Amino acid sequence: xxxxxxxxxxxxxxxxxxxxxxxxxxxxxxxxxxxxxxxxxxxxxxxxxxxxxxxxxxxxxxxxxxxxxxxxxxxxxxxxxxxxxxxxxxxxxxxxxxxxxxxxxxxxxxxxxxxxxxxxxxxxxxxxxxxxxxxxxxxxxxxxxxxxxxxxxxxxxxxxxxxxxxxxxxxxxxxxxxxxxxxxxxxxxxxxxxxxxxxxxxxxxxxxxxxxxxxxxxxxxxxxxxxxxxxxxxxxxxxxxxxxxxxxxxxxxxxxxxxxxxxxxxxxxxxxxxxxxxxxxxxxxxxxxxxxxxxxxxxxxxxxxxxxxxxxxxxxxxxxxxxxxxxxxxxxxxxxxxxxxxxxxxxxxxxxxxxxxxxxxxxxxxxxxxxxxxxxxxxxxxxxxxxxxxxxxxxxxxxxxxxxxxxxxxxxxxxxxxxxxx
Numbered sequence: 001x002x003x004x005x006x007x008x009x010x011x012x013x014x015x016x017x018x019x020x021x022x023x024x025x026x027x028x029x030x031x032x033x034x035x036x037x038x039x040x041x042x043x044x045x046x047x048x049x050x051x052x053x054x055x056x057x058x059x060x061x062x063x064x065x066x067x068x069x070x071x072x073x074x075x076x077x078x079x080x081x082x083x084x085x086x087x088x089x090x091x092x093x094x095x096x097x098x099x100x101x102x103x104x105x106x107x108x109x110x111x112x113x114x115x116x117x118x119x120x121x122x123x124x125x126x127x128x129x130x131x132x133x134x135x136x137x138x139x140x141x142x143x144x145x146x147x148x149x150x151x152x153x154x155x156x157x158x159x160x161x162x163x164x165x166x167x168x169x170x171x172x173x174x175x176x177x178x179x180x181x182x183x184x185x186x187x188x189x190x191x192x193x194x195x196x197x198x199x200x201x202x203x204x205x206x207x208x209x210x211x212x213x214x215x216x217x218x219x220x221x222x223x224x225x226x227x228x229x230x231x232x233x234x235x236x237x238x239x240x241x242x243x244x245x246x247x248x249x250x251x252x253x254x255x256x257x258x259x260x261x262x263x264x265x266x267x268x269x270x271x272x273x274x275x276x277x278x279x280x281x282x283x284x285x286x287x288x289x290x291x292x293x294x295x296x297x298x299x300x301x302x303x304x305x306x307x308x309x310x311x312x313x314x315x316x317x318x319x320x321x322x323x324x325x326x327x328x329x330x331x332x333x334x335x336x337x338x339x340x341x342x343x344x345x346x347x348x349x350x351x352x353x354x355x356x357x358x359x360x361x362x363x364x365x366x367x368x369x370x371x372x373x374x375x376x377x378x379x380x381x382x383x384x385x386x387x388x389x390x391x392x393x394x395x396x397x398x399x400x401x402x403x404x405x406x407x408x409x410x411x412x413x414x415x416x417x418x419x420x421x422x
Contacts, residue, residue, distance in 0.1 A: 019063045019083075019105040026065045027055050027086060027094065034068040037081055037096060040407040042136050044084065044094035051088065060087040060194055061159030065101045066094060085141065085160020089194055095141035095158060107167035113139045114175050121147075121401055129212045130401040131233045137403040137411050142189070145172070146229040148210045148221060150179040153229035154202070157189040169202050180204030182223045184230075188332065199224055209285055215240060217267045218292050219258060220285045227257065227282075227328070234398035235260060235326060238362065238416045241394060242324060243268035245360055249321035252276070252313070252354055254306040254347075259286030259299075261324045261362075266295035274320075275301040276309045307350060314353035323355045324362045326416075331367035340370050341378045348382025352390075352421060361390070361419045368413035375415045383419075394418040 029037075033048035044066065049055060058064065064086040068079065080101035084094040097105055117138045121130045133145035135157070142158025152172060156162040162185070169181060181203040190197060201224075209220040214236060221230035239261050246265035253262040256275030263286065266273045273295075277283050283301045290299040302309075306325065313320075325347050330340035348363055355361045365375045376395075383390055397404075398414040405411045 021065065021083070021102045021104060024063055024065050024083070025054070025058055025086075026067055026080075027058075027084075028052075028067045029069050029081075031069040031071075034081060037066070042096045042141060042405065042408060043092055044096070046088075046091055046093040049093050055086075056088050058086055058088055060089055061161075061163040062086050063097075063105050063160070064094065066096065085158060085163075087159045087193055090159075090192060092192075095136070095160065097139070097141065097160075105164070107171050110140070110164065110168055110171040111175065114145075114171055117145075118175065120403075124400050127213055129214065129233070131399075132401075134402050135411070136408055137405040142193075143168070144229065146231065146233060147176075148212050148223070148231070150177070151204075151206070151210050151223065152176070152178045152181045153184050153221075153223045154181060155184050155187055155229060156195075157187055157193070159193045159195055162190075162193075162195055165202070173203060178203065180206050182206060184223065184228070187228070209288075214260075214264070217264055219260065219263065219289050220292075221258065222281065222285060225281065226285075227279075232257070232260060234366075234402045234414050235364070235416075236399040236401075238364070238396055238418075239264040241396075241418065242322060242360075242362055245322060246270040249359075250319075250356075251322045252310075252320040252324070254310060254323070254325040254351065255327045256286060256301065256324075257282045257326075259289050259301070261326065262286065262299060262301070263289055263293060263295065265322065266290065266299050267293055270298060270322075273299045275299065276304050276306055277301070278303060278305060307347065310347075310350035310354050314350065318354060319356035319359070320354055321356050321359045322362070323351045323359070324364075325351045326362075326364040326366075329367040330365070331369040334369050337367075337369050337374070340365075340367055341374055344370070344375060344378040345382040345385065348379045349385040352383050352386035352388045355388075355421050357422065359421055360393075361421055362416065363419075364414065364416040366414050368410045370415075372412075372415045376417060379417055379419075383421075389422045390419040391422075392417055393420050 028050045066081040082099040084096045132147045142161045144155040146153045186197045223230040243264040247269035251265045251273045253275045262275040290296045330343045331337045396416045
């Protein structure tokens with residue numbers, strides 16, 4: 001392709017984009033409000049924006065050029081910070097996409113970000129089962145893409161990403177040639193953005209649960225009705241670690257969902273595995289996966305409340321060599337954090353009560369509103385309540401396909417502690 005042809009193609013593509021930097025709306029920050037964003041933070045809050053009539057009138061998800069507050073006699077102070085997605089009705093008003101405000105945001109931009117994310121995952125994993133896009137950490141705020149072979153599950157959690165659905169689906173299709181793309185736009189985050197909740201197939205069709213492979217163990221994920229995108233790739237490394245301890249062990253997996261920890265342990269030679277979850281459809285997929293992996297004889301799954309089941313098992317004198325408790329988020333907001341910490345403390349106490357002397361206890365929190373230190377303290381108190389002493393042998397977060405944005409502590413949401421109990 002010669003330079004003239006490339007220029008013509010670029011102009012044609014730019015003309016078709018929903019974004020033109022030259023005519024893009026602008027928002028201006030309050031005096032001094034640029035410092036955090038200038039330092040690398042990708043979020044700008046509503047109280048940091050000069051919310052004049054023009055800003056308030058912009059539609060949710062509009063692409064805007066972000067400018068510093070002008071300073072008399074210092075025009076340089078008003079230079080643009082970058083291009084962002086803007087929602088005047090949200091507390092988190094602007095999410096920066098690029099520091100170069102002249103860059104058009106459309107299919108070309110999305111393709112480059114997706115290609116960068118794909119290169120990283122292909123270096124990390126040999127099989128196409130991973131989180132392809134992890135929102136801000138991959139430069140696409142509010143976007144989650146999980147890959148299940150040739151099927152993609154996509155979550156658009158911001159109004160800006162939602163408005164880019166058409167070029168996004170086109171970019172994903174061109175890059176990966178998927179047989180199906182499922183839009184799992186049913187997260188609570190969309191409510192904060194004023195977006196409707198929906199689940200639909202944007203490309204191809206889905207006939208049922210889709211298979212996935214994790215280190216040679218096969219699972220089934222329900223992309224249409226399962227939790228989040230249907231699977232939790234973030235616990236991959238933690239599941240591998242627990243599997244390494246499981247040979248000959250009796251294992252209790254609380255909040256087992258579709259059998260992630262349970263089946264990894266069974267396939268690693270666990271003597272007996274019991275999975276507990278409140279979701280009958282999830283348990284059905286766990287049982288089906290156990291049969292597919294040839295470990296149905298050593299696995300049992302039953303429906304129940306994890307707190308009640310752990311307490312009942314301990315009271316009945318049942319003891320397990322390995323106990324895992326990986327609950328859903330207990331804290332959906334900061335105000336939920338105190339109650340969540342009480343919940344983690346209680347869960348640690350009950351789970352420890354069902355753990356054999358010399359056994360292992362793995363506890364996790366996916367609540368980004370609970371800090372790692374707070375979670376560890378709740379676990380410590382729970383162990384003390386149970387009268388158990390322990391040693392932490394592993395403290396970990398999410399697998400590397402869930403990268404952490406250096407300026408966004410919220411992206412380091414997953415905490416996991418594995419303890420050896422005395």
